[in-house]
Amino acid sequence: MAVRKNYNLSPSMEDYLEAILNVADPSGIARSRDIAATLEVAKPSVTGALRQLAKKGLVNYKPYGCVTLTTSGAVLAMKVAKKHDIIKSFLTEILGVDGPAAQDAACKAEHLLDVSIVSKMSHFTNFAKTRAKKGEDIMHLLKRFSAAGRAGK
Amino acid sequence: MAVRKNYNLSPSMEDYLEAILNVADPSGIARSRDIAATLEVAKPSVTGALRQLAKKGLVNYKPYGCVTLTTSGAVLAMKVAKKHDIIKSFLTEILGVDGPAAQDAACKAEHLLDVSIVSKMSHFTNFAKTRAKKGEDIMHLLKRFSAAGRAGK
DNA sequence: TAATAAAGTTAGGTGAACCTAACAATGGCT
DNA sequence: AGCCATTGTTAGGTTCACCTAACTTTATTA
Structure with a gap:
C-alpha cells in the first residue's frame, strides 16, 4: 500500500503547485516569473513559496536553478x-x-x-x-x- | 434605491457576524463567550473582531456591554x-x-x-x-x- | 457587603502570506 | 570578454487572524 503522507498544504501552497504544473515547459521546468505572473504575486513571494515546497519535498529547487515538481509534488498538483x-x-x-x-x-x-x-x-x-x-x-x-x-x- | 455599501468583509468577519446571529438570545443579545465557543477561538479574538465590526457599523459594541447586530449587520449576517x-x-x-x-x-x-x-x-x-x-x-x-x-x- | 467565580479586555507575541526596494546571478549579444 | 537586461534573491516591513498570560469588570451568592 502506498505511503500516505499528510502534507498539510495551505490553499496558497496548493495554488503554487498548480501554477507550476500549468506553466511548466514540455520538460517540466517552470520559471519563477511565470509562476508570479499566473498567481499575480510579486517575485519574492514565489521564492518564499518554493523554499517551503522544497522543504516538504514537493519541488526541486536550488537558488537560481530551474524549478520542477517532484513526483509527490506532481501527484498533488494534478489532484488540485x-x-x-x-x-x-x-x-x-x-x-x-x-x-x-x-x-x-x-x-x-x-x-x-x-x-x-x-x-x-x-x-x-x-x-x-x-x-x-x-x-x-x-x-x-x-x-x-x-x-x-x-x-x- | 437602497444605499449599497461595500463592507469588504473577510471570511473571518463574516463568520463572526453569522455566529452572532446564531447565538443571540431572543432579544438579539449575544455573549462573547458563546461566539468564542461557536467559532472555536479564544476570547481575545472575539474582542478584536467585535471592535472591527463595530468600526464598520455592523455591531453595537461597548467594552463589557452587551453585543447586538446593527440593522446593516443583521442584513449581512442573514445573507451569509x-x-x-x-x-x-x-x-x-x-x-x-x-x-x-x-x-x-x-x-x-x-x-x-x-x-x-x-x-x-x-x-x-x-x-x-x-x-x-x-x-x-x-x-x-x-x-x-x-x-x-x-x-x- | 465582601469574596469569588465568570466573563471580557489589554498587552504582547506568533506565523502565514503578502509587499517594496535593493542587491546578486544568469544568459545573450556585440 | 565584458556589458546589460532579465530573472531571481535578500532584507525588512505590513496586515490579518490568531494565540497565551495577566488583568479588570461584572455578576453571584454566602
Missing part, C-alpha cells in the same frame, strides 16, 4: 488541477454558470471541497451527460432549469 | 446564513452529501461563492423538488445518482 476541472465542469454544465465565473469559483473551491464531494460532482456531471446521450430527459430538464436560472430572479 | 443554508441543502439534497460533511463544506463555501452561483443552486434545488412533486422523474434519477455516488469510487 483535477478538482479544479471537475468543479468548473459541474458549474458550467450542470448549474449553467458562465465560463469566467465558473473558473473563478473553481479556483477558490478546489482548496476547500474535499474529495468525496468533488467526486460526487464528477459522477453527477457524467451521469447527466450519459443519460442525455441515451435520450433520457434529464439534460432537457436541466437546460430548462439553466435557462430560467440565467434569466434572473 | 442564507447562503449557508442554500449550499447545504444543495449538497445534501442534490449531491447526496451527508449532513456533517455538507455543513462543513457550506461553512467554507459560503464565503467564496458569489450570489449568482448560490442563486443557481437554490433554483436547482427548488426546481428538482417541484418536478418531483409533479411526478416528473428528475428526483428519481437524482436519487439513483445519489445511491451510486454514495457507494463510492
